[in-house]
């Protein structure tokens with residue numbers, strides 16, 4: 001009975017969160033040694049899966065489901081945790097929206113790849129924190145194919161915001177509810193959030209995140225992302241480079 005053997009292996013590693021219309025199953029921690037600037041940093045990795053709300057599924061049922069549903073067709077997010085995230089008094093986190101082009105290919109049209117790596121450095125240097133990698137957030141929520149079309153419009157002179165709205169999308173349609181539910185499971189206390197985006201702070205706060213302060217993260221400007229970075233400040237309301245770390249009002 002291979003399945004009960006697998007279920008036994010994972011049963012202590014799965015937790016369920018009831019989250020309104022959905023249940024979230026979180027698996028982890030799993031040791032993830034990460035090469036950061038030539039040094040190995042040991043992170044604890046968790047991934048999660050959304051299911052329609054219902055009776056709690058056993059580990060065996062979850063294993064059965066792996067073959068019943070095409071999970072590869074659905075996007076799943078994950079989080080890298082560093083240090084004693086549950087208990088440390090001051091932890092720093094980043095909620096990073098997936099950017100296929102920037103994070104994977106190293107595209108310089110945006111600053112995403114830089115922010116991803118730099119936030120991992122900031123978290124390890126701080127000693128405790130977490131990097132949430134949000135898989136259903138591509139293009140600030142419009143998806144990869146739509147982002148590709150938005151890029152073509154940008155090549156004709158539109159900025160990021162106008163390209164999105166011309167295609168009938170909101171400038172930003174990201175939802176942080178699931179990620180926050182997972183964050184609360186991993187750490188009850190407040191966190192510092194790495195971002196330049198006040199709307200992200202507001203959206204996170206509204207969705208129930210306990211934010212102690214904001215930590216800015218700018219860098220890696222180039223001729224290719226100059227307009228993108230300017231648009232963040234001029235149109236999307238991002239705090240500029242000069243803004244320092246700050247306490248977020250509750």
Ligand SMILES: Nc1nc2c(ncn2[C@@H]2O[C@H](COP(=O)(O)OP(=O)(O)OP(=O)(O)O)[C@@H](O)[C@H]2O)c(=O)[nH]1
Nearest residue numbers: 095096097098099110137138139140160195196197
């Ligand atoms: N629609 C669209 N999305 C883009 C473009 N360039 C990058 N993105 C997406 O923008 C998102 C950036 O996410 P984040 O870096 O987490 O968030 P942010 O709102 O820029 O705020 P920060 O936390 O300050 O970085 C990613 O999902 C990228 O895929 C673009 O030209 N058009």
